[in-house]
Amino acid sequence: MxxxxxxxxxxxxxxxxxxxxxxxxxxxxxxxxxxxxxxxxxxxxxFVTVTGQRAGDTWRRARRSRDVWAEVAPQAGIRIEHRGLWVLAQRPAAAEVLHAFMQTEMGERCELHSAREAGQHMPALRTEHATAALYSPHELRVxxxxxxxxxxxxxxxxxxxxxxxxxxxxxxxxxxxxxxxxxxxxxxxxxxxxxxxxxxxxxxxxxxGLQLTRLQMLRVQPEAGFRLGAAVMSDLSLVRYAGYAALPQAAALQQQLSHEVPHSLAHGIHLIAVQSADGSLVVGDSHHAADSPLPFASEAVDELILQHLYETLDLGQCRVVERWVGVYPVGxxxxxxxxxxxxxxxxxxxxxxxxxxxxxxxxxxxxxxx
The missing domain is CATH 3.50.50.60 (FAD/NAD(P)-binding domain)
Structure with a gap:
């Protein structure tokens, strides 16, 4: 053939x-x-992520891929669940990273809001102790x-x-x-x-020199009527996603996080939360590298992920309905x-x-x- x-x-x-x-x-x-x-x-x-990707080819490819997804999805009968991204800065050092990011070409069409403004735009965010929030219109989620x-x-x-x-x-x-x-x-x-x-x-x-990294993810069911409307990230993402982490201002945030949430950093945790058509949230994730990752998930790691979720979103009562382990190559x-x-x-x-x-x-x- x-x-x-x-x-x-x-x-x-x-x-x-x-x-x-x-x-x-x-x-x-x-x-x-x-x-x-x-x-x-x-x-x-x-989650087709554009904002926060590594400057250069990765960011350029992400923008192109987002456009292709937007074109192909309706033809293939794929529902776009929501668009956009909110990055909630919970520490002043995180807000400094967002301010610096807005000065780069990758900040084009993004918006930097005060915590109060972010709460008005996105009521699901817990903004009472936040310092700022970035909104990006570039993302979409399937x-x-x-x-x-x-x-x-x-x-x-x-x-x-x-x-x-x-x-x-x-x-x-x-x-x-x-x-x-x-x-x-x-x-x-x-x-x-x-x-x-x-x-x-x-x-x-x-x-x-490649390895595999194992990650843990969860699906949680919030109370009826909870609406996210966009993807959500927070401070830990700013020291993991290269588009933010490469900025000089990220060093101070990294140092602060290493003192305040060392276990989350040790497990490679950063928060992403997105919503599905049934209202449930896909939440994660952690990162552990190995040549052949073991398949056993840690309840302690899941609890850390959920802790960051509750600190970022005003969820009320919710329950975990699925847990799984993913693997992808790194190095x-x-x-x-x-x-x-x-x-x-x-x-x-x-x-x-x-x-x-x-x-x-x-x-x-x-x-x-x-």
């Missing part, structure tokens, strides 16, 4: 490359070891566990992408991909291995690794947990440069 492009991996990075190839009129096959996407692409927030299957179906039914699910790739050579069931041929092959760092992509990744000095082993092959790996936010922009860059 012969195609113009074969994509190995049906997560969001693979799907983005399949979409980009079809947009250019190329015939495409996607090979996926599992019977459906079950990895990082459906375990995340579904329900990832629903969006990925719908995007897959749309690419298959409307764009003629051929999918081979439940077929592990055994070997890849120039122009050929071999599974246990079949051999496929193509002029171009894109490997999107996700967390499979030791599979067929292992030889290409062995010198890049590359940039947010995305593109390896070019031969003229006909590319390996593409997002190494920062920003796949949903940047994959469409990455795929466009890969084909532009190929």
């Amino acid at each position: 012969t195609f113009d492009v074969i994509v190995v991996g049906a997560g969001i990075v693979g799907l983005a490359h399949a979409y980009e190839a079809r947009r250019r009129g190329l015939s495409v096959a996607v090979v996926e070891r599992d019977h459906r996407a079950v990895g990082a692409s459906i375990r995340n927030f579904g 329900e990832s566990r629903d969006a990925i299957p719908r995007l897959t179906h749309w690419l298959s039914q409307e764009h003629g992408v051929e999918f081979f699910f439940g077929e592990a790739v055994l070997s890849v050579s120039d122009g050929e991909v071999h599974t246990a069931q079949r051999s496929l041929q193509a002029e171009r092959i894109v490997l999107c291995p996700g967390t499979e760092l030791t599979g067929v992509a292992g030889a290409l990744l062995k010198d890049h 590359h000095h940039e947010d995305c690794l593109v390896v070019r082993p031969s003229p006909s092959q590319r390996l593409v790996l997002v190494t920062s947990g920003t796949g949903a936010s940047t994959a469409f922009g990455i795929a466009e860059d890969v084909f532009n440069q190929w």
